[in-house]
Amino acid sequence: MARRIAHLDMDAFYASVELLRYPELRGQAVVIGGGSAHQPRLLADGSRQFSRLRDYAGRGVVTTSTYEARALGVFSAMGMMKAAALAPDAVLLPTDFDSYRRYSRLFKAAVAGIAPHIEDRGIDEIYIDLSELPDDTRELALRIKAAVREHTGLSCSIGIAPNKLLAKICSDLEKPDGLTVVSLDDVPARIWPLAVRKVNGIGPKATARLAELGIATVGQVAAADPALLREHFGLNYATWLGRVSRGLDERAVVTSSEPKSISRETTFERDLHARHDREALSEIFTRLCMRLGEDLARKRYVGRTVGIKLRYSDFRTVTRDVTLPAPTADGAAIRRAAGECLRRVPLELKLRLLGVRVSALSGMDEAAPAKTATQGDLFSDL
Template sequence: MKQGNSTSTIFHADLDAFYVEVERQYDHSLLGKPVIVGGMGPRGVVATASYEAREFGVHSAQPTTIARKLCPQGYFLPGNHSLYSEVSKKFMHILRRYSPTVLSVSIDEAYLDMSGTKEIYGPPIGAAETIRQNIRDSIGLPVSIGIGPNKLVAKVCTEYAKPDGIFQIEQIGAERFFAPQPVRNLPGIGPKAEKALNNLKIFTLGEVAMAPDGLLRRALGPNRAGHIKSRAKGIDNTPLQEPRRAKSMSAETTFDADISSQSEMEVALKKLIERVGTRLRKSGNVARGVSIKLRFRDFATITRQHTLTTPSDGDQTIYQTAQALLLTAMRERNESIRLIGISVTGLDQRATQLSLLDSHSKTDSDTSLALDAIRERFGFKSISRGT
């Protein structure tokens, strides 16, 4: 079913401050206190902050050292990922009682297609309240639910439902609802696109919707302009269906001129891994293997692969493995290359593998997720790990 259809009803359910609220279930003394979950070391970053901690300026993806200065009275916790995984599975199980079509997009949020369920569960607001209460009674967690005619509108509505509420916009009111909002509120508009639009005196989604196509192409590029303009009106025709589970993910780059420097190869490899790693974590998977691909100046191509001892979605683990494979390959054939590629293989759902991760893998995973959040907020090139 196309989600632009006015008869579609899509829910977006998002557990509020998930890690914090799970911790509070097991330690009631944390209720009402500023709680921060994340890395505890000097390079640690905040994974989740309670609403009480956010009042002090603490937010996700922030270095823990800064969070401690902003909120010295806060309760800082390292997190319990195996516990979060178990709670997440219970959350998804509850959602599937209400709809056969549930699209999990992360450990704590999912979309539900509730189209045609009015006769069973009543009007959408009432159905959402029933789901919220079931989640509260079953796992004790607050959940915010956005309701819309498509995934886009439902997602934006969730931000207005927070914390622990329900918010609905129907298709007839979607464009009017979107119009006054700043362009950055539209999922898919990052800081770079926001700046380009602002430079053209376009600040709201209503102004995006009314802008000449040529102007938008200048700001967003010819391939994105029309898509963003439709979304600025609350139009989203992407179907709600679980994608086929990929067995691998990869990226590669061809150099303008052949390179022979190992340091140049490693820099290129790191950049590719950051992009593949971001996709891997966004998909909710971990990898069991890493593979590199090298193409030499005579077009001969080789691949080298390694199976990880512990499944991982962390950039550092992937990079260290790929770097070792690169060194081995270059010892075998120390010549300049024209192409380098990286693949992560043997993908499996992260939620089912978290309990297998050792402390190093969890730290690597958490740090990589935090960097993803920073890039999502400030642009992909805003931050990178050193090699």
Template sequence: MSDQELRRIAHIDMDAFFASCELSRYPELKGLPMVVAGGSSHVPRIREDGTREFSRLRDYAGRGVLTTATYEARALGLNSAMPTMQAAKLAPDAVLLPVNFELYRHYSQLFKAAIRSISPQVENIGIDEVYADVSSLPGDATEIAQQLKSAVFAATGLTCSVGIAPNKLLAKLCSEMQKPDGITVITMSDVPSRIWPMAAKKINGIGPKASAKLESLQIKTIGQIAAMSEAWLVQHFGNRYGRWLYRVSRGQDDRPVVTESVPVSMSRETTFERNLHPVRDKPALSEAFTRLCERVANDLQKKGYTCCKVGIKLRFEDFKTVTRDLTLSTAISDAKSLRLFAGKCLKRIDLDKKIRLLGVKVSGLLRADRVDQTDSEQFTLDFDE
């Protein structure tokens, strides 16, 4: 038996995570089409009789996109990243809830702690999904998958779908096969019958451009890629990507589960529901700018990092995007310092048009416990500082 066959890698993916978190707060919405997209104006209101009154998609006006949708909403054609106004035309009566990232982070922490209680070898890959190396755990793969699901449900009250396979590539593919609340286990011998019929774009790493090129070559499934020679794939997709396509189409992936990784950067951004004028809307811009810096600082501190580089991103009403960054002489992680240096970046941009999007990014990350910390200065801050 090969080393790959001896490995058992689990991919655990929470089901409609943001929507499920919201349903834990509002159980009366279970079974109804519901989306998460609105701002604070769409917080449910309490009626005189004590029941809650929810906003509907028809109440939305703006340029935002859906963050998530329940499975009932997906059945109506709604999906994440869809423009909210487009969704309102398809399902005007669907319930609309505001985004609540504090709630989602809370449930994410509970979910990941539950997985680590079963398997300590866990790789964090998103707020609602992880890989776990369960090779050394006793029991067959289906039993292990059920243990993982049970632990998550006990900790959160939410369901997840689990795929277990000889590697990360296959585990991620099979976790989607029986969503929601499913378990899928495959081995290398299952690849021809269960993986090859899947659409090529299902493989993480085959993006829209590569998918379009494959289709132009009359290739739509993973099996059709696997039917091609390595030389043919290299000829059409280049040496590196062509060889990668050859391997992954055959279910080959030797990447380990990485239990600790250093992030390259952290960022937060917001798209305004209407374009904001740099002068007339200065208070709203200043508030949004400060809030973004506070959220980035919170991310740094929660994960134990400092940064040596601060940057900003602006997208104007004409969709032109501008970025500026500043390298620092001292590592920082507090919101006031971030706000100061992000403000210095902002001063290097001509603010002569209305602003559609604002973002703050930090990079050059260092572990906080390996940096000599000094007291931060107290700064007076302003949007145009």
């Protein structure tokens, strides 16, 4: 049976969720990534006053943006101050991950009602194996798109192809609200003219090295001398480049998988010092640990290994972890174990990022209750 693999990608997902809440912002440049201080204010006349990007001060990054903001050069992961220089009049909204997760569950449930063979790839994208369904490919995709809109009020873009590689490329070709169906016969006309960065797995470094060789498009990779690619990329990656440039990919849609770890982290608006900002750091650390415990409980996992991640003001990153005698999902126990890890790292420099992770996971129903000793308050002896 010929494979039919779909990649569904929600359109500007976080921004689109916010536009459901604030429909008066439709058609405007909107950037998501602010904090609680950027929450819209409700005025006496019932209208809202929104923050503007030009008033932002800090070192945050853009979480996402509307297509109107992207037209001005503002994209996800861009520094907020750089974004403010490009689009000072753009509306700035705080992130609301609880809402995004809720809409993520809604759209995935809507798809599962039509095509249950789903590989979850994150909060806003999934792969769907349509191979065993009898319906016409395009009609099936339209039904899925209609179900997503009915259940969420949001649009999505779908690419359908014989494999995951091509499906992911194609879901981006006609955004927003796109539908693209390709076969292997379409690769020369539809895929080869694309820039190499459009292929998932060809990152910025590989793109730059290919450019040095005069290779800018997928078709040029396909036409390149294999020996040249091996010389500059090694055997394994060169072989992979040759295959993906021809649209070949045998990976299966994996409908179930167990996570290796679950984590929470935050980047501070300003660098914090372990001694001078002890109270603020302790509060942030406690909140991370408690919410991580809630994440584990909601997903019905417990873990035996608790770790921390610190990034200093000079951008160096360190990690430490400790293994508990029994697995836990208790936020207080995670906090105590994370505190032990914290005492094993130097804290003379200011911190810009703090994270907590629980790994060595097992199902909550399989594990015995944890027994952990109590510890003092974090940062109390610094």
